[in-house]
Amino acid sequence: MAKYKAKNTEHYLRHARQFLAGYPDTEIPAHEPRLVKQAHRARIVFRDNQVYTDYCLGQGSLILGHAHRNVVLGVKKIAERGLRFDALSIESINLAGQIARNLAGIDKVAFYPCYQQSLQAAVTAARAYTGKRKVITFELCSASGMLSQEAETLILPFNDVTALQATLKAQAQQIACVVLEAVTAAKGVIAARLEFLSALKELQKDQDIIVILDEHKTGFRTNPAGAAHDFNLNPEVICLSGIMGGGFPLSALGLRGSLSGCLPGNAAGPADFPETADLSPVMLRAGLSTLKVLDHTHYTSLNAKAQQWGDQMNAFFQEKDIKAHIAQYKSMLSLFFAKEAVCSDTSATRALDAEKYLSLRRYLLRRGILFPQVQQTPFFITLSHSRKETQELLTSLKNFFTVS
Numbered sequence: 295m296a297k298y299k300a301k302n303t304e305h306y307l308r309h310a311r312q313f314l315a316g317y318p319d320t321e322i323p324a325h326e327p328r329l330v331k332q333a334h335r336a337r338i339v340f341r342d343n344q345v346y347t348d349y350c351l352g353q354g355s356l357i358l359g360h361a362h363r364n365v366v367l368g369v370k371k372i373a374e375r376g377l378r379f380d381a382l383s384i385e386s387i388n389l390a391g392q393i394a395r396n397l398a399g400i401d402k403v404a405f406y407p408c409y410q411q412s413l414q415a416a417v418t419a420a421r422a423y424t425g426k427r428k429v430i431t432f433e434l435c436s437a438s439g440m441l442s443q444e445a446e447t448l449i450l451p452f453n454d455v456t457a458l459q460a461t462l463k464a465q466a467q468q469i470a471c472v473v474l475e476a477v478t479a480a481k482g483v484i485a486a487r488l489e490f491l492s493a494l495k496e497l498q499k500d501q502d503i504i505v506i507l508d509e510h511k512t513g514f515r516t517n518p519a520g521a522a523h524d525f526n527l528n529p530e531v532i533c534l535s536g537i538m539g540g541g542f543p544l545s546a547l548g549l550r551g552s553l554s555g556c557l558p559g560n561a562a563g564p565a566d567f568p569e570t571a572d573l574s575p576v577m578l579r580a581g582l583s584t585l586k587v588l589d590h591t592h593y594t595s596l597n598a599k600a601q602q603w604g605d606q607m608n609a610f611f612q613e614k615d616i617k618a619h620i621a622q623y624k625s626m627l628s629l630f631f632a633k634e635a636v637c638s639d640t641s642a643t644r645a646l647d648a649e650k651y652l653s654l655r656r657y658l659l660r661r662g663i664l665f666p667q668v669q670q671t672p673f674f675i676t677l678s679h680s681r682k683e684t685q686e687l688l689t690s691l692k693n694f695f696t697v698s
Contacts, residue, residue, distance in 0.1 A: 359678020
């Protein structure tokens with residue numbers, strides 16, 4: 295086998311184009327971050343010695359920042375014992391207990407290697423439990439893309455109470471579950487309206503329909519009990535990912551009552567947990583170490599820091615009469631190019647401007663700030679961001695909008 299000695303970034307990128315499927319054939323501009331070297335706290339370093347304050351943070355999963363000491367030490371300790379066992383590990387039991395204790399009403403936890411697999415398992419369990427087939431989800435929710443190819447999936451407008459009530463009234467006897475994100479992130483941060491959630495809760499009481507709350511972005515972001523607590527929701531299933539994996543691709547379902555017995559793969563009885571047994575204890579330990587660090591003091595500090603930053607930015611937009619605003623769910627934030635609040639797929643589309651966002655991102659890169667590549671993706675303020683760093687972001691954004 296040929297040996298390759300990398301001397302510089304261009305060397306690596308040539309091999310990326312040669313060996314990595316899907317890697318672009320065209321040259322990536324030199325001003326763009328191209329090949330990461332390392333990261334610590336809120337700083338990320340690329341091989342061209344470009345150093346940025348990172349507001350992507352593993353798509354929000356790294357709420358403690360890059361390479362947090364507790365997470366690294368926990369992972370290292372477990373890795374020295376073995377990377378994979380194909381058997382039940384103590385780490386899966388401990389992480390399941392940590393999750394169940396935090397989520398009100400959740401009795402059992404099941405782990406999966408990815409978010410898509412966990413959500414599909416939740417839908418399968420709901421169908422088995424209710425004996426019905428149809429699934430309701432909504433525009434802007436990730437499930438609408440994942441389940442869109444199924445003929446039994448009904449995709450309704452997000453935040454549309456009338457459409458929800460009419461559909462459930464007409465087809466309640468066929469609907470197994472409703473899959474909902476209380477705060478969506480597919481086209482920026484968009485929260486469900488309270489009247490929309492109230493209508494869903496009322497219909498949940500009256501119909502034999504399972505509510506699956508998708509918290510792959512919101513779980514453990516603002517408090518240990520997630521969006522279910524913030525929005526006073528009582529779902530039968532909660533789908534988790536992101537923060538609970540500590541940066542690893544790990545997902546989980548929290549389930550009420552006997553729903554866990556309807557999960558696929560458990561037909562052989564309670565001892566048969568193939569997904570959990572197949573997971574690396576390293577991933578499970580990263581998640582457990584992350585959740586153990588987070589406490590009331592951390593959440594209070596982070597939520598206040600992020601909310602204050604968003605309020606200051608929006609006060610600037612209003613004062614200068616700028617067609618833009620920050621939408622946020624505490625430390626998960628998005629920039630929309632619109633004055634009015636965004637609450638639907640249509641209004642989100644109107645508030646997106648790819649060309650203007652690209653100009654903004656390049657402007658921030660020149661000032662050592664790394665933002666998501668596309669406007670639709672949220673950015674994140676974490677516990678690792680210092681006051682100085684968030685103030686630099688605030689100042690840079692103000693300067694951009696003042697001169698643009």
